[in-house]
Amino acid sequence: MVSKKIAVLPGDGIGPEVCRQAVKVLQAVAERFGHRFEMRNHLMGACAIDATGDPLPEATLTACREADAVLLGAIGDPKYDNDPSAKVRPEQGLLRLRKSLGLYANIRPVTAYDVLLNHSPLKRERIQGTDMVIFRELTGGIYFGEKGRTADGTSAYDHCTYSRDEILRIAHLAFKAAAGRRQKLTLVDKANVLETSRLWREVVREMAAQYPEVEVDYLFVDNAAMQIILNPTQFDVILTENMFGDIISDEASVIAGSMGLLPSASVGAEVALFEPIHGSYPQAKGKGIANPIAAILSAAMLLEHLDLNTEAAMVREAVDEALHNGILTQELSPNAPYSTEEVGSYIAFWI
């Protein structure tokens, strides 16, 4: 019996709907095991800008710092995308949150679910058995480097930098994960062009000696973008920098047949954060068609992070139950869809 504080950031678009289902499932876990999960909602993203002018209000950051874990829905609103020069944007809240909490590693498992192979745009025989985890560096690189315009406004710049320490800390996590899995680590970089990539390769090569059981592979990012589609089962753990990780982890998500299935964890110095990889999907907001499974599996990762492994396993089994019994939202079952709420309740019921 444990007592935990979970800060919930529902965010924008479909974020609140899917978060509600994940919270429902966590509540079911708490009841079943006699735990106490204190779950409070806090503002982040476009909704926070609307309410306070700030995408990441101080109160939210404080609540996250005081929590044992953070559950995030999704953030973003098209009204900001259409005005990229807007001074305040929802994404800034997310980036600031990652930086403030020191969430330097984004961890994204990509699995091809047997029952959903038909939904993938890829041929069954290519993807069957896919089981990889992408470790994306999340608080460095070109995302957080100096950026701006020249004085006359005719040029813009973004600086990418990486230090050995930034590489080391996430690489250790990735090596450890690989050691506990199929013992293969692939570094994705562009070492034939970028100096930062050459530093990544150097550091990873040095570290490899400390993990003799892990076989290390190096792939240029352009080649990786092909290999992920051509032969995804070759990968076990992929390690990469922030920008490349953003691109290839979204690319890899198509394997599963729906973005609505894929969770992620962001870990680092302090409290860890868990979120579905999908965005705020504003077109679907309020329609009850959003798939809550990515959020629910994010909650499962959260439980594992809190060392509640039996509880997490039970959530995963309940999700499998839903998948096997066709309790699926519209994108996976267009002819007989269940609603966001129904899928969430079904899964909570199985706990």
Place this chain on the structure above:
Amino acid sequence: MVSKKIAVLPGDGIGPEVCRQAVKVLQAVAERFGHRFEMRNHLMGACAIDATGDPLPEATLTACREADAVLLGAIGDPKYDNDPSAKVRPEQGLLRLRKSLGLYANIRPVTAYDVLLNHSPLKRERIQGTDMVIFRELTGGIYFGEKGRTADGTSAYDHCTYSRDEILRIAHLAFKAAAGRRQKLTLVDKANVLETSRLWREVVREMAAQYPEVEVDYLFVDNAAMQIILNPTQFDVILTENMFGDIISDEASVIAGSMGLLPSASVGAEVALFEPIHGSYPQAKGKGIANPIAAILSAAMLLEHLDLNTEAAMVREAVDEALHNGILTQELSPNAPYSTEEVGSYIAFWI
């Protein structure tokens, strides 16, 4: 009857083998139409380092400058990839050549050939009808920005910069191409994070007024990496910066079922360059298994660039003939493969 000088840079790995077939086809075109193509080989890449210590010897650059067009095979050798900190690398030759010749736009058509749909890792119904062209900026961005290490060697940096002019010149090419095709242009960027991307979006948005017939769309690169696989037929012309273009154009190449089919053109201020998108594929070198079609279609693009459109059409028809009649190299016809040489000769024969 024309007389043209074509500088041929066979390069490394399978480069020389596939170039030889493209040259054979160009020779057949010359004979058939009574043209004179003066084609001479020049050193570039790892072979140039071995022979002269320089991946792009001055003589090669001069020959390219004096030519009407350049045909390139492929460059690169694993002995350099394994030592990313090597001071001299084949890629430097290619990057320097692009910069020296002002080749600011890399143009890559991606087509799903009906006869080869089965070879694609993607399901037939997703890719049938795919017909897009990617315009990748080729002489700017993080590839050519300042890069290096801090004094103590513990940090590395790469600077990405773009000026309005760099964006304008390639965007005009892309808009014009879209106007002559299905009138759709998609800018791929990361304007929610990068200042350079915001400049790209600004410039493209301003230009859109000059091309009222072209519908303009904006996609974040992570989303683009998914959409290219989920729904490739939605794209007509894609415009993007150097690094994103490197990644998504290789990713898009999987649609065709083989990299061995895809040509590219690099155009700009001076002479234009044509090359298959595949690399030097050192494992296949000398085995006669490399597909020469990408090089041959690059030669077709070269002919179009020289305004020899009838000639180019004939090369394309001859390639179709080979595809339809199953005259295919190993990766497309593992049970009854034809050699590099046989495929090239078959296509030359049809001219």
